[in-house]
Structure formats: C-alpha cells, structure tokens
Amino acid sequence: MDQIIGRIASGKVTDENDKYYFVQIEGETFQLDKQEIKKPLKLGSNFKGFTYENEDHKMQITRNAPKTQIDRYAFGKVVGFKHDLGIFVDIGLPNKDIAVSLDDLPTIKSIWPSVGDRLLIALKIDKKGRIWGQLADEEIFNAIAKPANNKMMNKNVKATVYRNKLAGTKVLTDDYQLGFVHPNERDVEPRLGQHVSGRVIGVHPDGSLNLSLKPRAYEAISGDAAMIFAVLKHDENGHLPYTDKSDPKAIKKFFGISKGQFKRAVGSLLKQRLVTEDDQYLSLTEKGRDQEVE
Incomplete structure (x- = not known):
C-alpha cells in the first residue's frame, strides 16, 4: 500500500454509485468523485490519478494531482494547527490537508507557521501508510x-x-x-x-x-518628520533656513505645521541622526544624504 499512496497510479474501474466510481489498484479500492469526470467512465476501463486517504479515512483517487508529491516539492498554504500534532497544509486536495509533524517544527512554538503562511514541502509515508508533509531541507533550497x-x-x-x-x-x-x-x-x-x-x-x-527587515530610516519616521526629511532631500544643498529658533509664522507658512509640531519632528530626525541643526540651518547628515526617498 505504501508504494501506491501519495503517488500517481493506474487502476481499473470496477464499480460505481451515484457519487463515485470505484477504482481498484493492486487489490485496494479507491473512490473517484464523479464531479471530476466530464465523460462517463465504463466499467473495466483504466483510470490514472493521484491516490490518498481523505479526511474521512477513505481511500480516494483524483485526476487533479497536487504539485506536492513524494520526492516532489511545492509550496502549500498553512490552514490550521494542533499543538500536540503539528500544522496542516493545503496542497490542493479537495478533502485532505497534509500534516507537518511538530517534530519537524521549531521547538519554540511562537515561531511556528501561522494560518496563511506557506511552506515548501514534499510528501512522505510513515510505517502505518499515513501521508505527512516533509519540509524542504537546505539542499533543496540550494538546488532551486x-x-x-x-x-x-x-x-x-x-x-x-x-x-x-x-x-x-x-x-x-x-x-x-x-x-x-x-x-x-x-x-x-x-x-x-x-x-x-x-x-x-x-x-x-x-x-x-x-x-x-527593519524599515528604512524615512519609513521609520512618519507624518511631519517624513515631510520635513523629504523637503530636505529635495533641496539642492540639503539644508533649509529653519530651526527651533525660527519664527512660528515662517514655519507655518513654509511647512504648514505649527512650531511645536516642527520641533517634535526635527527631534525625531535628530534622534535618528538624519539631520543636524545649528543657529541658522537644518541640514542633512551624511547618513541622511545616503538615505533614499522612494
């Protein structure tokens, strides 16, 4: 059985009912959903498809083979987890998600995959004939x-x-x-x-x-500070004649913000060492000049 499950296999159609055809492969019977089949199958004809045990523990065969198979890796989306078992991955089967054992997951559960994350996995069969997901190792990632x-x-x-x-x-x-x-x-x-x-x-x-994974400096600042930084970046000389000593009305007219807002924004830029300030000018530092604005 473990030489059939999780693989593409061919067998003979031996029976049918309202919902399923039944395909026999090496003495094992697999159900085939009739909704997959556009043209009716004849009893005794051959059928080739992907074999698996569905969530109801029924042996099933499908012509819509997933990309993930034995020794064949593909990305699947995480759809659930059980702390005492592992996580479950959707590989495209209609009624079967593949479990990745907790033995193959990080020991720290806070960095386990969450729903919506994706894993590169192949399939493996255990001694009881059950299908598990096998995480791609370093060699696989280097190869692709x-x-x-x-x-x-x-x-x-x-x-x-x-x-x-x-x-x-x-x-x-x-x-x-x-x-x-x-x-x-x-x-x-x-x-x-x-x-x-x-x-x-x-x-x-x-x-x-x-x-x-850290934000760029200009992304880490927001609002008024980002606006002032962008204005400085677009100045040919990288400096502006505005400081915390400037007239509030002049600041309001040029930047459209109050002097208090201006001082808080400049303080943020100073803290990140993107600007310097003296009695006359607010200027970009070397770090600020090197930082791109997109």
Whole structure:
C-alpha cells in the first residue's frame, strides 16, 4: 500500500454509485468523485490519478494531482494547527490537508507557521501508510535558488522564511534568491513560512543576499518628520533656513505645521541622526544624504 499512496497510479474501474466510481489498484479500492469526470467512465476501463486517504479515512483517487508529491516539492498554504500534532497544509486536495509533524517544527512554538503562511514541502509515508508533509531541507533550497547580482543592492524584496536559527533567519525571495537576515536586522524573529518584506543590504559573490527587515530610516519616521526629511532631500544643498529658533509664522507658512509640531519632528530626525541643526540651518547628515526617498 505504501508504494501506491501519495503517488500517481493506474487502476481499473470496477464499480460505481451515484457519487463515485470505484477504482481498484493492486487489490485496494479507491473512490473517484464523479464531479471530476466530464465523460462517463465504463466499467473495466483504466483510470490514472493521484491516490490518498481523505479526511474521512477513505481511500480516494483524483485526476487533479497536487504539485506536492513524494520526492516532489511545492509550496502549500498553512490552514490550521494542533499543538500536540503539528500544522496542516493545503496542497490542493479537495478533502485532505497534509500534516507537518511538530517534530519537524521549531521547538519554540511562537515561531511556528501561522494560518496563511506557506511552506515548501514534499510528501512522505510513515510505517502505518499515513501521508505527512516533509519540509524542504537546505539542499533543496540550494538546488532551486537563482543567483542575485549587485544591481539588487538596496532593492526591496519579498521573501519566505524557510529556516530559523540562533545565528539568523534564512529566506527565499519571491524571485528564488537565497537570503540571510542577521538578528540585528530584525525587530522580532519571524515565523517559519512567514512572507516578509525586506531590503537588500549586501550581495555575496555566490549570489546570496543579506537582508534587513527593519524599515528604512524615512519609513521609520512618519507624518511631519517624513515631510520635513523629504523637503530636505529635495533641496539642492540639503539644508533649509529653519530651526527651533525660527519664527512660528515662517514655519507655518513654509511647512504648514505649527512650531511645536516642527520641533517634535526635527527631534525625531535628530534622534535618528538624519539631520543636524545649528543657529541658522537644518541640514542633512551624511547618513541622511545616503538615505533614499522612494
């Protein structure tokens, strides 16, 4: 039986009722949903499809084979979990979600995949003939990865977490490039399978990336501070003749905000070392000049 389950197999149609055809393969009978079949099958004809045990513990065969199979990896979406068992992944079967054992998940449950996250898995069969999801290992990710080039530097990317380690987080970008996030470049440790947004802060000779999940400086500030920073960035000299000593009416006329709002916004920019202030000018620092505004 374990040589059939979770694979594409061929058998003979031996019976039918109102809802199902019944296909026999090596002495085991599998039900086939008639809704899948546009042209009626004849008894005695051959049928080829993907075999599995559905959620009602019935052996079933489907012509709509999932991309995820034995020794064949594909992404599936997490749809649920049980703390004493593991998590469940939708691979496209109509009435069967695939369990990934808690033995294969991080020991820290707070970084277990959550509903909506995605995992790259293949199928495996245990000694009792049950189907489980098998997480892709480092070798699989290396095999499917594509090299990045130096043009990726400072680009925004989307990526899926595939390994959580004390030394950092490993991800695969949506363009199938390998990336690494050092603990200093994240505010919290992301979940396994989480889809994250980051930016490229380094490109290695082997084509892998260093990423940061922290916001850019101009993204980390908001409202008035972001507006003032953008105005400074667009000034040819990178400075403006406005400080906390400027006339409130002049500040209101130029920036459209009160002097109190201006001082709080400038304080935020000073704290992030994006600007300096003297008696006459508010100026960009070297860090502020290097920071892009999109």
